[in-house]
Each structure stands twice: as C-alpha cells, then as structure tokens.
Amino acid sequence: MKRLLYYPVSRNGIPGFDTFRISVSNYNGEARVYLENLAIAAGGAFTKTMKEDNTHLITAHQYSEKCEAAKEWNINMVNHLWLEESYAKWQIQTLSNPRYTYFPPRTNLSEIVGQTQIDRHAVEKYFLTPGTVEESEGSGAQRLNSKALRLHDQDCGPTGSTQDLVPDRTRPSDGTPTAPRSRQMSGLVRTPATTRIVIDGKENNTPSSASSRGAKDRAAAKLHDQAADIALYEKEKKRIGGVIFGGRRKTSEDAVSNGSRKRSNSKDEGVAQEEQGRDKKRTKTNKLPPPAMRLLLTGYKVWEKNGKREAEDKSRLRDLGILVTQDPTHCTHLASPSIVRTKKFVCALARAPMVISTEFVDDCLVKDELREPEDYILDDLAGEQRMGFKLSEAVKRAKDHPGQLLRGMPIYCTESVKGGFDVYKSIIEANGGKCVLYKGRAGSNAASRVGGEDDDVDAMDTGEPEYLYLISGNTPTEKALWPKFRQLVQGTGKLPRIVYTDWLLNSALRQELHWEESYELKEDAVGNDE
Numbered sequence: 001m002k003r004l005l006y007y008p009v010s011r012n013g014i015p016g017f018d019t020f021r022i023s024v025s026n027y028n029g030e031a032r033v034y035l036e037n038l039a040i041a042a043g044g045a046f047t048k049t050m051k052e053d054n055t056h057l058i059t060a061h062q063y064s065e066k067c068e069a070a071k072e073w074n075i076n077m078v079n080h081l082w083l084e085e086s087y088a089k090w091q092i093q094t095l096s097n098p099r100y101t102y103f104p105p106r107t108n109l110s111e112i113v114g115q116t117q118i119d120r121h122a123v124e125k126y127f128l129t130p131g132t133v134e135e136s137e138g139s140g141a142q143r144l145n146s147k148a149l150r151l152h153d154q155d156c157g158p159t160g161s162t163q164d165l166v167p168d169r170t171r172p173s174d175g176t177p178t179a180p181r182s183r184q185m186s187g188l189v190r191t192p193a194t195t196r197i198v199i200d201g202k203e204n205n206t207p208s209s210a211s212s213r214g215a216k217d218r219a220a221a222k223l224h225d226q227a228a229d230i231a232l233y234e235k236e237k238k239r240i241g242g243v244i245f246g247g248r249r250k251t252s253e254d255a256v257s258n259g260s261r262k263r264s265n266s267k268d269e270g271v272a273q274e275e276q277g278r279d280k281k282r283t284k285t286n287k288l289p290p291p292a293m294r295l296l297l298t299g300y301k302v303w304e305k306n307g308k309r310e311a312e313d314k315s316r317l318r319d320l321g322i323l324v325t326q327d328p329t330h331c332t333h334l335a336s337p338s339i340v341r342t343k344k345f346v347c348a349l350a351r352a353p354m355v356i357s358t359e360f361v362d363d364c365l366v367k368d369e370l371r372e373p374e375d376y377i378l379d380d381l382a383g384e385q386r387m388g389f390k391l392s393e394a395v396k397r398a399k400d401h402p403g404q405l406l407r408g409m410p411i412y413c414t415e416s417v418k419g420g421f422d423v424y425k426s427i428i429e430a431n432g433g434k435c436v437l438y439k440g441r442a443g444s445n446a447a448s449r450v451g452g453e454d455d456d457v458d459a460m461d462t463g464e465p466e467y468l469y470l471i472s473g474n475t476p477t478e479k480a481l482w483p484k485f486r487q488l489v490q491g492t493g494k495l496p497r498i499v500y501t502d503w504l505l506n507s508a509l510r511q512e513l514h515w516e517e518s519y520e521l522k523e524d525a526v527g528n529d530e
Contacts, residue, residue: 004087004118005037010127013043016092020044021053025067026060027080031113035080042087050075058083060109077101079109084116090126291323292370296331298344300358313365320370329403329430333373335361339383339391339509343423346508347430350405352398355391389510397511405511406433411504412470412485414438414478419501424471427508438470440481466494471501474521482521 022039023046024032035058039046047054050066057070057077070077082100086093093100103109295317303310314324325331328348334355336345349355360376384390401407411433413424425435470485472478482498489496503519 004084004114004116005034005041007118009041010043010090013041014086014090014092017043017086018045020055021047022056022058022083023047023050023054023066024058025050025064027058027110027113029110031080031110034114035083038083038087042083056082059103061103061105079103080113081116084114088116089119089122091122288318289321291318292321293373294323294325294330294332295335295361296325296328296333296344296348296353297335297358297361298342298348299336299338299340300361301337302362313361316365316368317361320364320368322364322370336378338380339378339387341505341509343426346427346505349394349509349511350398350403350430352395352402355395387506387509389506394509394511401511403430403432405431405508405513407431409433410436410468412436412438412468414470414472414481416473416475416477417471417501418473424501424504427504431508438481438485440484467497468492468494469503470496470498471504472498472521473501479523482523 022044024035024039027035036046039058044056050057050069052073054070054073054075057066057075058080059067059070059077060079061067062077067077069075076095078095078100079102082093082095082097095101303313317324326344328344329351331348331351331353334345334348334353335358336355337358339345354373355378356373356376357378360371360373363371363376378391380391398405406428409432411428413421413428413435415421415437417424421437428435468489470482472481485498486496498521499519500521503515507514
C-alpha cells in the first residue's frame with residue numbers, strides 16, 4: 001500500500017482544497033495521469049489548459065510555456081511533492097517550504113512521482129474519534145494473542161504440557177458441577193496439532209507446494225541441459241553471415257553418419273577459407289606504409305551519386321600511398337577542378353597545401369601509379385581574374401602565417417546568414433578567429449569579453465582603427481539586429497562593421513584582410529538579397 005490512491009478516497013477532499021485550480025506541466029505518461037487523479041481526489045479542480053484563474057502549477061522544471069505564463073500571471077509553481085504531502089497529511093502544506101519550489105536541473109522528477117506514503121497518524125487524527133484511535137492503536141494481532149493465551153490457560157493444565165489436551169470439565173467454573181462429556185465431544189474441542197513435518201537435521205523448514213517446487217526443478221534441469229546449445233548459439237550469432245542452424249553443432253561421434261560428417265567438414269573448411277581471406281586482407285591493410293600525401297578533394301564530380309565507385313577508388317589510391325581525407329586542417333594537397341568558394345577549399349587554403357587539379361586523381365587511377373603532383377599544379381586564370389587575386393601568392397601568404405589570418409579576432413555572425421552559420425564558423429576558426437553567434441540579446445557584453453585577448457599591436461602602430469565585424473544578410477530579420485550590434489560595440493574602443501559574407505570568403509581566399517566598400521551592408525540594401 002505505497003501509492004496514495006490505493007487507499008479509500010474521501011468524499012469531501014482536503015479542507016480548503018476546493019478553492020484551488022491546478023494544472024500540470026513537464027510531467028509525462030503515468031506520472032501525469034497520477035498527478036491529475038491525485039489533484040481531483042484531494043478536492044481541487046484540475047485543468048488541462050492553464051488560464052489566469054488557475055492557482056497552482058505543478059511542474060517538474062521551469063522551462064515551458066505554462067511556466068512562462070505562470071510567472072507573468074503570478075501563479076504558484078510547485079513540484080509534485082507539495083500535492084503528494086498535502087494529500088498524505090490531509091492538510092494544505094505551506095508554499096514557503098523550499099522543498100516544494102526546488103527544481104533540480106539534472107533530475108527528472110517524473111521518475112520519483114508516487115513515492116510519498118500516507119501519514120497514518122495524521123489521517124487517523126482527522127477521520128477517527130479519540131476512542132477509535134486508542135482502540136485502533138491496539139492491533140488485532142495483540143487482541144488475538146491475548147485471547148489465545150486465555151484459551152491456552154483454560155485448556156492446558158498447570159504444567160502447560162500437551163499430554164492433557166482434554167480439559168477437566170468436572171471442575172466447576174461458576175460453583176455448579178457439570179457432567180463430563182464424552183470422548184467424541186472432547187475430541188472436537190481439542191487443540192489441533194501442527195501438521196508440519198520436521199525433518200531431522202533441518203530447522204524452520206518452510207512447507208512448499210510440491211507441484212510448484214517440482215516445476216521449478218524441472219525447469220532448472222532443462223535449462224542446465226540446454227546451456228551448451230545456448231552458448232553455441234550466442235557464439236554463432238557473432239559469426240559473419242548469421243546463424244547456420246545445424247552443421248556446426250557438436251554431436252557425439254556415434255550419432256553422426258559419415259555423409260553428415262563430410263558435409264560438416266566441407267562447411268567448416270569453407271568458413272576457414274573465408275576467415276583466412278579476411279585475415280590476409282586485414283594483414284595487407286595493416287602492412288600498408290604511411291601515406292605519402294593526404295589529399296582533400298572538392299568539386300570532384302566523378303564520385304557524385306556513386307558511392308561504390310568512390311569506395312573502390314579510395315582503396316586503390318590508398319594502395320598507391322594517397323590517403324583521401326575530409327579534414328581540411330590536416331591535408332597536404334588540395335585537389336579541385338578550379339578555384340571554388342566551397343567550405344573545403346577555403347578552409348584548406350589556410351594551411352597552405354599544394355593546390356593541384358583533379359586530373360591528378362584521374363591519371364593515378366588510370367595508370368595505377370603515383371604521379372608527380374608538381375606536374376598538376378592548378379592553373380585557373382579565369383578564376384583568378386574573376387576573383388581578383390593570384391592563387392600562388394595566396395598560398396605563399398598562407399605559408400607565412402598558417403592558420404593565423406584572423407588570429408584572436410572576434411567575428412560575429414547572424415544565425416540565419418545565407419549559407420549557414422556553421423560554414424562560416426569553420427572558415428573563421430580555420431584561420432585562427434573566434435566566431436560568435438549573435439542573436440541581438442540585450443545586455444550582452446560578449447564584445448568586451450572576446451576582444452582584447454590576442455590583439456596585435458600592428459593596428460595601433462599604423463594608426464588604423466580597429467573594427468568588430470558582423471557577418472549578416474540583408475533580410476528584414478537580420479536588419480533588426482544591426483542597431484543592437486552598433487550599441488554593443490559602443491564603449492569597446494572599436495568601430496562596428498556589418499558586412500556581406502563576401503568579405504570573409506574573399507579575405508580567406510586571398511589570405512589577407514581585404515576591404516572594399518561593396519562589402520559593407522547599408523540600410524537601403526534590405527530586400528535586395530543576392
């Protein structure tokens with residue numbers, strides 16, 4: 001009888017509880033249904049939706065729409081302990097107790113609902129009269145024991161032995177002699193003897209059902225006999241190809257015929273050859289020398305929508321000493337058909353890799369040999385003219401400061417920027433910067449906290465002002481963040497600059513901070529998204 005609702009429910013409810021309108025939030029499943037029924041059993045009114053006339057909100061934590069509304073409407077927020085203990089003690093508990101207003105951050109209160117037990121003494125004081133309470137305190141077992149003792153004193157002799165089980169009815173109990181009864185009648189009132197059989201050498205032997213004990217013994221014996229088969233089955237499940245029923249089961253030599261033994265041997269030989277082939281392949285992979293180059297591919301159209309060919313080509317390239325990687329920060333060579341503004345190309349360029357054409361990969365696969373990458377240096381004059389920089393000079397500048405173009409610079413970025421926040425975060429961090437997601441929250445001091453840790457003195461030496469950049473688009477939602485960003489930068493000794501994504505991409509491709517007036521976002525640019 002641990003659950004509160006296992007007990008009879010009062011018709012009237014807790015005094016004063018009828019004025020409460022209770023709602024539940026952040027409790028799910030059986031815990032929620034339990035609290036709903038408990039609120040009704042306590043005499044309160046339960047509402048699934050919460051309105052301003054609600055008086056209490058029972059919640060597991062403070063993060064929900066109901067909790068926000070409760071704070072706005074001054075509705076009491078408590079956990080389930082307030083309701084359970086009010087019902088267990090049959091008295092409204094005070095809300096000033098911190099146990100009822102504590103919401104642990106790492107504990108799911110739904111898992112501990114229903115552990116409060118009824119306060120028997122508090123309930124007896126309310127529902128039972130004083131005389132009834134005193135009578136109930138003496139348990140029925142005590143009354144039964146005292147009655148049994150009186151019967152025992154009457155039935156047994158002075159020595160209390162079991163030999164004189166037939167009472168002496170000839171002695172008068174009230175002064176009047178009575179005739180002795182027959183042996184048949186005396187046998188009817190005789191105290192029954194125990195039917196328990198005590199086995200020598202065992203004490204307190206609890207009697208049990210023969211049928212249930214026999215069923216348990218038979219089940220245990222059957223399970224013991226099948227233990228070997230169960231172990232073999234679990235072993236077969238781990239084998240590649242699944243469980244092969246029969247053929248691998250261990251049997252006695254007498255029960256196996258010659259034909260079945262031959263079939264079993266042939267299967268075992270096939271499995272052994274398969275395992276040897278896998279071992280050879282694994283040994284071959286483990287014995288591969290360290291890769292001669294770590295290649296990052298971008299813009300390679302041959303492998304698009306052809307995963308099988310991609311896996312086979314990568315395996316062949318690895319045999320030639322070329323490891324195809326997806327990490328732009330650890331690649332030694334970058335292969336691309338042209339200069340592209342992809343995430344891989346821009347991030348990898350910060351580490352000054354050798355930029356080659358994807359024809360290098362095609363020739364290695366066709367001729368099945370490692371070609372000289374110096375013969376495949378990427379030459380994209382059209383791309384260089386279009387973007388206004390020379391790739392060879394950009395690689396040279398990257399070698400002078402690998403991954404340090406934006407060292408220590410805090411760069412802000414809106415969440416809905418075109419291309420995705422994560423892409424620009426990777427580019428900024430690949431060049432040593434610190435990307436900060438800007439949502440325009442009031443009172444943010446991120447600018448003063450992030451800036452100034454690794455600031456260079458070059459800007460102060462040249463007399464140029466320092467800027468804080470916000471990478472944004474020109475949508476109305478992002479425009480609403482611009483005044484807040486300008487207000488954020490005030491007092492930091494820097495100037496705000498709200499720019500297109502082109503500023504970051506072109507600077508990372510050039511490997512130098514490049515500025516043009518066309519990069520800056522103006523107020524009248526809203527609605528003209530690219």
